[in-house]
Amino acid sequence: xxxxxxxxxxxxxxxxxxxxxxxxxxxxxxxxxxxxxxxxxxxxxxxxxxxxxxxxxxxxxxxxxxxxxxxxxxxxxxxxxxxxxxxxxxxxxxxxxxxxxxxxxxxxxxxxxxxxxxxxxxxxxxxxxxxxxxxxxxxxxxxxxxxxxxxxxxxxxxxxxxxxxxxxxxxxxxxxxxxxxxxxxxxxxxxxxxxxxxxxxxxxxxxxxxxxxxxxxxxxxxxxxxxxxxxxxxxxxxxxxxxxxxxxxxxxxxxxxxxxxxxxxxxxxxxxxxxxxxxxxxxxxxxxxxxxxxxxxxxxxxxxxxxxxxxxxxxxxxxxxxxxxxxxxxxxxxxxxxxx
Amino acid sequence: xxxxxxxxxxxxxxxxxxxxxxxxxxxxxxxxxxxxxxxxxxxxxxxxxxxxxxxxxxxxxxxxxxxxxxxxxxxxxxxxxxxxxxxxxxxxxxxxxxxxxxxxxxxxxxxxxxxxxxxxxxxxxxxxxxxxxxxxxxxxxxxxxxxxxxxxxxxxxxxxxxxxxxxxxxxxxxxxxxxxxxxxxxxxxxxxxxxxxxxxxxxxxxxxxxxxxxxxxxxxxxxxxxxxxxxxxxxxxxxxxxxxxxxx
Numbered sequence: 001x002x003x004x005x006x007x008x009x010x011x012x013x014x015x016x017x018x019x020x021x022x023x024x025x026x027x028x029x030x031x032x033x034x035x036x037x038x039x040x041x042x043x044x045x046x047x048x049x050x051x052x053x054x055x056x057x058x059x060x061x062x063x064x065x066x067x068x069x070x071x072x073x074x075x076x077x078x079x080x081x082x083x084x085x086x087x088x089x090x091x092x093x094x095x096x097x098x099x100x101x102x103x104x105x106x107x108x109x110x111x112x113x114x115x116x117x118x119x120x121x122x123x124x125x126x127x128x129x130x131x132x133x134x135x136x137x138x139x140x141x142x143x144x145x146x147x148x149x150x151x152x153x154x155x156x157x158x159x160x161x162x163x164x165x166x167x168x169x170x171x172x173x174x175x176x177x178x179x180x181x182x183x184x185x186x187x188x189x190x191x192x193x194x195x196x197x198x199x200x201x202x203x204x205x206x207x208x209x210x211x212x213x214x215x216x217x218x219x220x221x222x223x224x225x226x227x228x229x230x231x232x233x234x235x236x237x238x239x240x241x242x243x244x245x246x247x248x249x250x251x252x253x254x255x256x257x258x259x260x261x262x263x264x265x266x267x268x269x270x271x272x273x274x275x276x277x278x279x280x281x282x283x284x285x286x287x288x289x290x291x292x293x294x295x296x297x298x299x300x301x302x303x304x305x306x307x308x309x310x311x312x313x314x315x316x317x318x319x320x321x322x323x324x325x326x327x328x329x330x331x332x333x334x335x336x337x338x339x340x
Numbered sequence: 341x342x343x344x345x346x347x348x349x350x351x352x353x354x355x356x357x358x359x360x361x362x363x364x365x366x367x368x369x370x371x372x373x374x375x376x377x378x379x380x381x382x383x384x385x386x387x388x389x390x391x392x393x394x395x396x397x398x399x400x401x402x403x404x405x406x407x408x409x410x411x412x413x414x415x416x417x418x419x420x421x422x423x424x425x426x427x428x429x430x431x432x433x434x435x436x437x438x439x440x441x442x443x444x445x446x447x448x449x450x451x452x453x454x455x456x457x458x459x460x461x462x463x464x465x466x467x468x469x470x471x472x473x474x475x476x477x478x479x480x481x482x483x484x485x486x487x488x489x490x491x492x493x494x495x496x497x498x499x500x501x502x503x504x505x506x507x508x509x510x511x512x513x514x515x516x517x518x519x520x521x522x523x524x525x526x527x528x529x530x531x532x533x534x535x536x537x538x539x540x541x542x543x544x545x546x547x548x549x550x551x552x553x554x555x556x557x558x559x560x561x562x563x564x565x566x567x568x569x570x571x572x573x574x575x576x577x578x579x580x581x582x583x584x585x586x587x588x
Contacts, residue, residue, distance in 0.1 A: 288428075289391065290428055291428045291429075291430060293390050293391065293412065294424065294427070294428040294430070295430070295438075295442070296389075296411070296412040296413045296416070297388050297389075297390075297412050297413075297415075297416055297421075297422050297424075298416060298438070298439075298442035298445075298498065298502070299413050299416040299417055299442045299443070299445040299446035299449065299502070300413055300441060300442055300445045301411075301413045301445060301449075302411070302413065304441070304445060305413075308433060308438075308441065309430070309433075311432070312430065312431060312432025312433045312481075313431075313432065315432040316431070316432055
């Protein structure tokens with residue numbers, strides 16, 4: 001079952017849905033009765049992307065296609081990767097990213113749809129020994145779109161991988177990251193933010209498999225949902241037998257700002273090794289009324305006080321972005337959405 | 341200045357204030373003393389408009405304007421300031437950002453121009469210096485990881501920066517050692533002025549050695565049961581509240 005196959009074969013029976021444990025909260029099979037026509041090639045101007053000004057190299061795929069980003073050993077690059085959907089067709093894209101030993105990449109990725117398209121993007125990211133990647137994903141899809149991104153990441157010893165996904169949802173939006181973690185003092189940061197309004201849906205799913213000793217993973221996802229929106233966080237960390245001295249920490253915290261909004265969370269630790277330090281925390285609640293009163297007593301009107309406190313809530317995740325240019329873009333974008 | 345007349349207020353349907361009246365003219369400092377459960381915290385929250393405190397009858401006005409009809413931020417913009425017994429931590433918002441946002445929100449509500457960044461920083465440096473607050477601390481998230489004494493000093497700093505017309509101090513001495521108490525009291529005393537009123541709520545007389553009140557009221561059972569000069573505080577310290585609890 002996969003959306004990529006369903007799009008390729010135009011076969012709804014291939015769509016993942018409720019019966020697949022990993023997809024029970026993002027049921028594409030129940031949603032899509034017929035796949036739209038394949039997207040046509042788009043030759044028009046797609047305008048500027050939010051990260052263009054920060055990048056040495058801009059790669060844009062419109063309505064599917066393939067891209068290869070290959071960094072030789074010891075090289076450095078900042079690449080803006082835009083996955084653009086124009087119109088309401090269906091399409092799939094495939095991106096391969098490889099880093100030689102000690103190469104360093106800032107990957108600034110965006111999802112930009114403008115209608116009710118059905119799209120799937122597969123990314124394969126492979127790091128060699130000592131390589132480093134910071135991947136920032138800004139998923140700003142159209143409210144009618146179905147948008148799925150699936151990244152498979154393979155680390156190497158001493159590699160460093162940091163990721164922050166920022167999503168505003170779609171009719172159905174899913175951003176999936178699967179990481180094979182070889183330990184060997186490689187470090188992984190997997191962060192996420194979702195800011196959802198209207199009837200938007202966003203699903204952030206991560207699976208990290210620690211295969212060997214001395215690996216570290218930190219994860220922090222925060223979400224704010226209002227109206228009738230729905231946020232989903234599924235995080236699984238697997239520590240294989242013998243992967244001792246693994247240090248893994250996962251946190252997911254969400255604010256629900258209306259009675260009809262919903263958050264579903266499934267944090268899981270599967271530990272088969274003996275000597276590990278693992279922890280997870282998960283909270284879902286409303287804005288702190290005491291803090292809200294405090295801010296209002298100091299003179300902030302209610303809407304401003306709420307915006308300040310929700311921005312601050314999200315700010316903890318934004319602050320963890322290493323690349324300051326991208327951090328500013330994300331902070332401004334989040335503030336704009338929270339004040340909308 | 342602040343006039344409270346026959347105020348009745350409930351929390352979760354339980355009446356806490358039962359006909360409280362107070363009249364604090366501009367230029368005066370009044371102290372409210374009372375045993376636990378007398379309604380002291382309720383008295384700090386009702387005039388400032390906290391949710392969950394329902395006024396069933398009576399009035400509270402500032403210079404004749406009905407406070408109870410205003411939102412909490414509108415009351416703040418009119419100059420009502422509450423120094424919290426337990427100041428809140430605001431993770432992710434640097435103290436300077438918080439205070440500047442509050443100051444500009446109040447100015448905007450009053451139809452005044454925003455304070456410029458250099459003006460604001462100059463003011464913040466001066467006031468922080470008076471209160472012996474390390475300026476770098478103001479770049480940290482407000483009250484997060486601050487000690488009890490530091491939080492109270494941050495309350496007084498905000499008070500000094502916002503320059504309110506009427507101050508309510510709720511148990512400002514709790515959690516302060518003697519040095520911090522002196523710094524905080526000096527900060528409050530520096531704000532005493534002929535056009536400003538203060539209501540100092542405290543369980544213990546100690547604070548009133550530093551912030552000398554013009555009048556002292558005893559709050560018990562949701563009402564003012566006795567009023568006197570500063571000597572009343574000393575009498576309470578000696579003899580306790582028992583006599584007044586019976587009276588209530």
